[in-house]
């Protein structure tokens with residue numbers, strides 16, 4: 001069973017906590033996620049898990065999940081340059097061959113933002 | 124952080140809020156609490172991760188036999204369905220908590236908290252120096268779920284070929300030490316150990332690598348010495364910062 005199912009459960013719990021703390025109860029229309037390309041997370045699996053699990057909630061039932069992927073970027077100190085490792089093949093700096101020391105982007109797994117329509121207040 | 128642009132022109136401008144919270148925040152918070160429990164009790168916790176069948180339980184068996192009487196040890200054993208691995212380890216006279224994860228392909232911080240609580244039922248965690256966690260055999264998922272461990276060890280068997288670290292870089296990147304297992308099988312394989320080590324170091328340049336056989340015991344000594352320094356290093360660990 002893919003761990004995206006668990007990640008989605010974690011996502012919905014966090015959103016529920018946040019939603020419960022709001023003074024007005026708007027149904028959420030969009031959830032914006034940032035998912036790095038150097039994580040164990042497959043955006044498509046996350047999307048399909050969300051599409052299933054949101055139906056068990058009232059406040060997310062209409063919500064769309066929008067995933068922005070952040071690229072995998074490493075930095076070579078020797079060459080003082082960023083580069084994109086070739087996942088599955090090569091992680092060393094393409095210029096000097098130094099091993100991958102610093103990762104600048106690609107490890108993100110974040111809920112960036114939630115949105116609702118202002119006129120849709122319920123309860 | 125660059126928030127998403129309000130570039131949608133249709134309909135009323137949506138109202139919204141920037142959350143910027145980690146998706147795994149709950150798990151990370153629980154992991155921090157586990158870590159505090161371990162630190163307060165002075166227990167060093169080592170999480171063993173690998174693909175299925177790389178030799179985690181066999182390495183634990185050899186290791187437990189070698190450190191018997193020298194370090195007070197316990198094991199949290201993660202397994203999808205059975206208690207078979209836990210049974211193998213109980214033969215060495217150490218407390219073993221078996222956590223069957225069911226459909227989940229990894230341990231998470233809640234399951235780990237549960238394991239710590241089970242160990243506490245027979246007395247304080249202070250009675251241990253060392254706690255091993257055998258994670259579920261899986262090369263991807265365990266790397267994303269912190270348990271509260273101090274150290275992560277990734278295992279890879281010589282039978283898995285030299286390219287594993289390139290195909291599954293995350294686990295090797297997130298590890299603090301790599302153990303190459305089943306070294307006794309080298310004569311039967313077309314496998315180049317320096318090549319594997321170069322791949323590991325491409326992904327994680329400074330990581331220590333041990334190569335050993337749990338079958339013959341070859342290469343166990345450096346691993347056991349490293350374990351000893353791990354357990355001795357407990358005093359110099361930074362206290363959990365965020366609580």
Ligand SMILES: Nc1nc2c(ncn2[C@@H]2O[C@H](COP(=O)(O)OP(=O)(O)OP(=O)(O)O)[C@@H](O)[C@H]2O)c(=O)[nH]1
Pocket residue numbers: 173174175176177178179180181182208259260261304305306307308335336337338339
């Ligand atoms: N020849 C040889 N075989 C080994 C060695 N270590 C493990 N094995 C064999 O590899 C198989 C799997 O070993 P385990 O220790 O159960 O592996 P594991 O990583 O705990 O497996 P899972 O928990 O199922 O993921 C068993 O048949 C072991 O006997 C070794 O050093 N040499």
Ligand SMILES: [Mg+2]
Pocket residue numbers: 179180181208257
């Ligand atoms: Mg095992």
Ligand SMILES: [Zn+2]
Pocket residue numbers: 076077078079080093094095096097098
């Ligand atoms: Zn370079």
